[in-house]
Amino acid sequence: MQAAKPTEFDIGIASDLHRWRAFVAIAELGSITRAALFLDSNQSLLSRQLNALERDCGARLFTRTGRGVQLSELGAHVFPRVKALLADAALLDADIRGEALAPTGRVTLGLLPSISQTITAPLFAALRECFASVSLKILEGSGGQVEEWLADARIDIAILYRYGMSAHEMEQSLAVVDSYLIGPRRDALTRNKTVAFDRLDGLPLVLPSAPNGLRRALDSIARQRDIALSPAIEADSLPLQKSLTARDGLYTVLPIHAVWHELEDGSLQAARITDPPVQRTISMAMARSKNPGRAVAAVASQIEAIVREMAETGIWHRERPQASTGA
Incomplete structure (x- = not known):
């Protein structure tokens, strides 16, 4: 009527x-x-x-x-x-x-380079199969840059490394990652499966410049153990850290997933740092000034699934970081 x-x-x-x-x-x-x-x-x-x-x-x-x-x-x-x-x-x-039935739209991710090369390809494949109407925009940067983009709402989702035991508010911990001493081909020190932290004393290292989460963690442990970390060069670029290690006989400290391909082709070697371990947490955060839409929620759920599946390969693990990181 x-x-x-x-x-x-x-x-x-x-x-x-x-x-x-x-x-x-x-x-x-x-x-x-x-x-x-x-x-x-x-x-x-x-x-x-x-x-x-x-x-x-x-x-x-x-x-x-x-x-x-x-x-x-x-x-x-x-x-x-x-x-x-x-x-x-x-x-x-x-x-x-029709968005109420199927997620659609563009989702912008802020990623660290070492995580980006590991997650982006399987994430794109999963979205293409399950959510064809969702597109990705990837921004790579340092931890500080990604945090700034998150604060300014330039990105919808940030994937970051966190150090220490306390979880950040409004963030989801996805996995725990061990740090490895990375050396060149046929290097005696990194030929073993593990290396004690004290063996880093006086090594010619290529490390990111401060402020940086890994650098703070390493420097903190070194001070506690009264040893000297000796960066031969400071470089924030992941490709540069790896190339200097492979070609110039230096060492660096990275998670295993950052050098996965180089370990397969034999250009680099890796020994897990122990006594104490240097661990970091992969954390996912959403832009606070945005209400997560269906597309963002779909991407976040796919990231969780990918990280969970990769944990089964041994690339990282799911338990909480150990208290002995020194960070």
Whole structure:
């Protein structure tokens, strides 16, 4: 039965959802610059959108501070209702596009190079088979860079190394990785399956520069054991660390999965560091300023499955790191 007359809506100020999407991003990130990065826009365009929105509202939605922006009284009042409006619009869009039935869209991952070369290929294959409408964007960087991208919401998922026993808030621990002393072909020290940490004393090492999680862990243990780590060169590039070790008779410290192919072709050797072991946790984190969508959840579940399957090969293991890491 049809209604006697159509429902009337007055949606003048609320009609442009793109401007209100920018409003929510600026409010959650506290910065127009960060919101522009998150929305893949530019700062000047976002500023113009915000100015136009405030003119339509007849009042300021934000107050400017030396460290960014914060919601004004009006902005704080309308923020939860605007966010609910956008959430309803997103659900409508998902229903129209069929996303409620199958995940779709692009998911951006921030990865460390040593993890990227191990996870990316099987992840792409799994998504192509199970979630063909989900695409990947991969950003590789150092731990600090990946954390910065995560804070700025430039990535949806970050895969990081963590050191020590305590788990970081809002992160999921996936696996525990042992560290190995990596040496060149036919090297006597790394010919054995294990090597005591104290044997690193005075070795010509190629190590990442500080600040770096592995470097902090190694330096901390070395101080406790009163030995000297002697980097012959500092290099943050994984390919450079491996090539210098293979060709110039240096040593480096890496997880086994970072040198898997080199061990197979015999260009490098690896001995697991013991007494004490140097362990790191592979951790997965989501961007806090984003509500994980179906596509992000699908990718995260595939990453968990891949890490679990790889643990069965011995490339890493699932138990908690030992307390003797010194980190």
